[in-house]
Amino acid sequence: MLCLLVASALPVRADARAPETEPGFDPVSPSPRPAGDWLRDYRMLAAAAPVHCSTPDIPSLDRHAPARAFILEPRAAQSQSQPLIATIKDPIVERFIVLAEAADGCIRVHESGRSLPFEQRSLSSPFPNARLPAALGETPAVAIVIDHQSVRPWIELIPEARFQCLSEQLWIAISMFTGMLATLFVIALLVTRYQRSRLTLAYLAYLIALQFYQLQALGLGPAWLPFWPPPSAHHLLQAFAAGTAVIGLSLLAITFLRPGGWMRSVLIASVALSAGGFYLAAFNAGAYRFGAAILPLLAILVIVLLARRLREGEPAMRWFAVGLAAALGGGGIQAAAVVTQGAWLPPMAAFAFPLGNVIESICWLIAILMRLRATNLSLQHRLIHEAQHDPLTGLRSxxxxxxxxxxxxxxxxxxxxxxxxxxxxxxxxxxxxxxxxxxxxxxxxxxxxxxxxxxxxxxxxxxxxxxxxxxxxxxxxxxxxxxxxxxxxxxxxxxxxxxxxxxxxxxxxxxxxxxxxxxxxxxxxxxxxxxxxxxxxxxxxxxxxxxxxxSRMREDAKAQEALKRALEEAIRTHQLDLHYQPIVTFESMTPVGFEALLRWQRPGQKSIAVEQVFVVAESAGLLGALGERIIELALAQIADWQRRGVWSPGLFLSINACEQQLIDGRFLDDLHGALQTHGVDACALRLELSERSLGTDLDWSRLVLPRLLNQHILLGVDNFGAGLASLTMLTDLQPDFIKVDRSLVAALPNLPRAQHLARIGCLLAEQIGSLAVAEGIETQGQLDTLREFGFEHGQGRLIAAPMSGAETAGWLQLAARAHDQPLTENSWQMKLH
Known part of the structure; x- marks a missing residue:
């Protein structure tokens, strides 16, 4: 297509010779006289023709379009044997006028061409043609070629029977060409429906542009399509067809070759300039030559880019190169004939360019299918890799x-x-x-x-x-x-x-x-x-x-699973209960608060430690339900003690919690709602967190403390000395109290290291403004040692064992009578801060 567009813009030389003909025919000679003179002569002959002759319509010339005259000189013997057809083997010529004087003196004028109705041709043929009179007069027959782009002297005289046979062959070839383009278009549509991509869409656009250009260039549009615009719109259609052909071809080449950087910019600019020149040719014929002049640069850029891509060894690129070579070769045959002006071409060679386009389209379709297949295989391999590998880490999935x-x-x-x-x-x-x-x-x-x-x-x-x-x-x-x-x-x-x-x-x-x-x-x-x-x-x-x-781990796992189911049942059927152990001041043994200890009474089963219950609840996803139950029991008990009159505003009740509950905002929200429901002041409640939970990377100051302070709830640290909490974390946490672990208290009389750690715990609590509480006090010796170390508060069985809610109420009454002080007096009430 590029070669044909370039060829159509080349001017004819003034000294062009007529093409040589086959043996048996005289050559067609270029006339030294201008075409306008011949038209004037034939008008005079028509005016002087005998009366029985019909008056011919001798056309006029377009002064803006180049025109050449050629003398037709058939041999006398040949002209008498059978009618001759004057034809030009240029299917895209705009006007082909044949003027002849018959032996009877009548003037015959035939005009055909791409810009004229197809039915004006003497015979139905892709080539413009005109039938000569059986016997010519004295005035030489003349053929005039008119075309805005280029005048090609491919004129020949052919016997009518042979021309008819040739035309049938050409129609078959054109039908096959058009049918193959239509078939390729259908295949491309199916491929696009199966896999829509920029490449398949560009190929569809290329086929549409190619088909449109061929219908316009060969003059087949008016002959085949009833809705085709009239001949008056020829220049507009030709300009539009040429510009669209350049865009369609270049779009596919750019999409397939995928240029980058400056090469892409130059290609796009060249396409824009060339297509713009062809479009402007609808108004100025000179613009057509400008558009055609850009095409060699565009072709060179495509060839250079293709040569680079061929080094990559992609099989699809080789098929693309074969298609491009076929198109350039087909167009080159016709372009060479235009350049040499007079080079003889056999009739079928006039369709070398369409044949090259068909080969090009087939090769490019193969290249596109190979590219799509390679892309699909690459995508498949990538999907397999992604399925087998984790997208974040790159490890196996x-x-x-x-x-x-x-x-x-x-x-x-x-x-x-x-x-x-x-x-x-x-x-x-x-x-x-x-x-x-x-x-x-x-x-x-x-x-x-x-x-x-x-x-x-x-x-x-x-x-x-x-x-x-x-x-x-x-x-x-x-x-x-x-x-x-x-x-x-x-x-x-x-x-x-x-x-x-x-x-x-x-x-x-x-x-x-x-x-x-x-x-x-x-x-x-x-x-x-x-x-x-x-x-x-x-x-x-x-x-x-x-x-x-x-293997024993399987049995342990089964037991753990059974424990989870039992805990779920216990929460659902209210089998869990709380017992309460007093926390007293050593000086007067008066209570300052209580610790709520979870009790799960399982018939025929030994009791389970509170920490183990929390571990089981966390693994079973029951922390939320467990927390709700503990909150409900604790606050309901405080409310009951308040109604009995045994609860003093200075007392507090601490309940055990785990870090996961504190991180989960729902636990604190449930706690806030329950405090309002039971009418209990938030200052009456403390949350105890095991020190083992503090040896982590959790940002307590950002994630937990603000929510606790918002709801006026204080936090204490349990089991100090048994975990991994750092001093920095304890300082940041600022707990309300620190409880020294019972294992440390038990080892105080005999283990110096335990004594040192207990002293450190007491000093640490004093330095960070917290209350030091010793838990698990079982003997008088432990109590005396703790007092000696500076501890002022503690809890344990030596003081009071964990009791039920009713027993705790009675204990509070006994404690008040033992000190002979009314419950409302604040002299014995000890506050944490």
Whole structure:
């Protein structure tokens, strides 16, 4: 198409010679006289013609369009044998006028061409043509060629029978060409429907532009389509067809070759200039030549870009190059004929360009299909990779690890070789990292952990992220069990110290469960359950350790599951109750408050520690229901004591809570609502938090304390000396009281280290403005030692055992009478601050 557009803009030379003809025909000679002179002569001949002759309509010339005259000189013998057809083998010529004088003196005028109605041609043929009289007069027959772009002297005299046969062949060729373009368009539509992309849409646009250009250029539009615009719109249609053809061709080339940078900008600018020139040709014929002059630059740029892309070795690019070469070759044949002005072309060669376009379209369709197939394969491989790998960490995904575990189980059943080991990792406290630093930083922690895990050089078959903060390392099948244990130890050692992420120091605490995958396992679920059981044991022992799975863990897990169901039933049927132990001042042994101790009376079962109840509730998702029950019991009891008149405004009741409850705002909201419902002052309540919960990365000052202070609720620290709380965290927390753990109190008489720690606890409480409370006082010796160390408050069975609500009311009355003081007097009431 580019070559034909360039050729159509080339001017004819003044000294052009007529093309040589086949043997048996005289040559067609260019006339030395202008075309206008011949028209004037024939008008005079028509005026002097005999009366029986019809008056011919001799056309006039367009002074803006180039015109050339050629003398037709058939041999006398040939002209008498059969009628001759004067034709021009240029299907896109605008006007082809044949003037001839018959032997009887009548003038015959025939005009045809692309810009005229198709039915004006003497014979139905893609080539403009005119039938000569059987016998010519004395005046030479003349053919005049008129075209705004270029005059091509491809004129020939052909016997009518042979021309008819040639025309039939050409019609078949054109029909095949049009049908193939239509077929390619349908295929492209189906491909676009299946996979819509910029490339398929560009190919559709290219086919539409090519079909439109061919219909206009060959003059077939008016012949085939009844709605085609009239000949008066020829110049407009030609300009529009040429500009659209350039855009369609270039759009597909740019989309397929994907140029970048300056090359893309130059290509787009060249397309805009060339197409603009062709569009402007509708108003100024000279603009057509400007548009055609830009096309060689555009062709060179496309060829250079294609040469670069061919180095990449893409098969689709080779097919694109073959298609482009076919189009350039087909158009080049016609362009060469225009340049040489007189080079003889066989009739079928006039359609070398359309044939090249068909080959080009087929090759480009193949290239596009290959490109789409390669894209689909790439997308498929990417989807497979994404399905097998975690998008955040790049480790194997859950589904991929599941498949590896299936293969490991099958290998364990079929092979006598050592069974593979499985390392199941959970990042302890990762939720707190998210809460403290935000989810984005949490993702960075996961990525950092994954990278470091890969860099440890473990003898692993697969390393994957199983979900959330859970990771899995499947060792190779030939790796000994000691390698699995060694890999777990390596992981623990690597993350013993905090890691740096930007400006933050983050401590990663991996908890690990180890498992041998043996032939006893039938499913992945069984493997995961046992690995998780070993992992939970590691957590129960404080974490940061690796625990191999043992068969007894299954029984323990079953018992734990039964305990969860029992706790759920106990909460639902109100089997839980609270007992209350007084907290007194040592000087007068008068109460300052009480600790509410959860009691779960299970028939035939031993009692369960409060901390274990909270652990079971958290794992079973029952913390919310448990907290509601404890709040309801505690506040209802305070309200009952108030009605009995035994509760003094200076007393407080502390209830145990876990950090998860405090993080969850619903617990505090329920507490606030219950205080209002029961009419209890918030100052009468304290929340006790175990020191074990403070040895974490939780940002208490940001996440918890503001909500507590908002509701005027104070917080105390329980079990001091048994946990991992730092002094900095205790200072930031500013607890209302600090309770020294009962195990520390029990060791006071005999263990100097316990005595030192107790002194430190008392001094620390004094320094941070908290009350020091000793719990678990069982003997008089412990009480005396505590007094000696400076403790002023405590609780324990030596003072009073935990009691029911009614018993506590009676104890309060006895305590008031023992000191002979009315309950309303504040002299014995001790406040925390």
């Amino acid at each position: 859950r589904a991929s690890m599941h498949a590896h575990l299936v293969n490991a189980i099958a290998a364990a059943k079929s092979s006598p070789h050592p069974t593979p080991g499985l390392i199941f990792i959970d990042l302890g406290g990762f939720r707190r990292i998210n809460d403290r630093f935000g989810q984005a930083r949490g993702d960075q922690v996961l990525c950092c952990f994954s990278t470091m895990l890969r860099e440890l050089g473990l003898e692993a078959e697969a390393i994957g992220r199983f979900g959330g903060d859970e990771f899995m390392v499947l060792m190779r099948r030939d790796a000994h069990w000691s390698h699995t244990e060694g890999a777990a130890a390596t992981i623990l050692a690597r993350f013993r110290e905090p890691i740096r992420i930007d400006d933050d120091s983050v401590l990663i605490r991996p908890d690990i469960g180890l498992l041998r995958i043996t032939a006893d396992y039938d499913s992945v679920d069984e493997v995961l359950q046992d690995a998780d059981r070993a992992l939970q044991v590691s957590k129960q022992f404080g974490g940061r350790r690796a625990t191999p799975f043992e």
